[in-house]
Amino acid sequence: MIFEITNQVRVTDIQQGQRWYEILLNKKPDFIPHEGFAEWEIIPGYWLQVAEGVPSEGSGPLRLGVTNIIAERDRLVKELGIEKFDIFSREEVTAKWGSFTDPWGNELGFFEYLDKKEENDRVKTILGI
Template sequence: MAITNVYAVMPVADFEAARSWYEHLWGRPADRNPMDGLAEWQVIQGGAMQLLRDPDRAGSAMLTVGVDDADGQAAAVAERGVDMGPVQDTPGGFRVAAISDPAGNVITFAQDVGTNV
């Protein structure tokens, strides 16, 4: 049996407000809307982020997305109206930029730069 897809689920209470916010974050509308209260953005081949209307779990998710240029990613997101704040270096050799969606779910963009930062 082979794994074909992995989905990260971001639960929110106000689905429409969060949907609009994620459209700005990703720079496009959802790729799929499989059912009411669920939208999906394909972020890599075989990997997608799902936005789910689930008020009981809203704000409890964390998503880390590996990127090749954290500064460039933060700048591109800022151009779409979502300010991620400063990109920071970590002791483990990553440059990271993190932001919370309207529900409080945390999305982190992380660039592996090795341990020589």
């Protein structure tokens, strides 16, 4: 039985990386077990680990579900200075999405459900309400 997930990205400077991901995720790490490592529980049972090291090329993107992709993109352009990324959609896909990279080359992105009832149902399921 799988009951939790962790995903790790690597950064060459943990202090800069931790600050960058604090802004991305709008919160401080939930757990710092040792030097060179920080973890955030993004949703119950899903942990993002930021570790000091050599970033992996060609992995990702790790896409995070958001309720307003345009607002989140604009926030990151302003607060983190990322390049404004395109937002895509396709008729057969129930979400719109966009991708960007962190300063270490890790591929990230956001997605937003087009059907807000579906989005609300997913949030309730994930949070157990």
